[in-house]
Amino acid sequence: MPRYYFHLRSKERFVRDTEGGDKVAAELHGVLLHETRAGCCGTVAVTDEGDRIIHVTSH
Template sequence: MPRYYFHLRSKETFVWDREGVELPDPAMACGAADRAVAELRGGLMHDSRHECYWIVAVTDEVDEVIHVASV
């Protein structure tokens, strides 16, 4: 099963996903990223007093970006 990596980036921070997650296909990886962004938007971002901006970049096993979602 292919492995996908979910890297996070804000204005000041970049968090590399070094472990990744095995998922059946790119569509599942894109859906997982979109759900993570929705959770951030609805939870953490809702409670924040500061304006934040995060990007979730999904890459495949050869480090090709397959999807980008933002909060």
């Protein structure tokens, strides 16, 4: 099964997912929600094992 990584960029920081998997996605989602409540926007980039971008979404 392929492994995917969920990287988060907000106005103030960049969080690179070095582990991949469901747990990390949930943790990054929590960071994004916290910063959104503080009035920031964020972008989540999903990459594959070769670090190729699969999907990007902004919130």
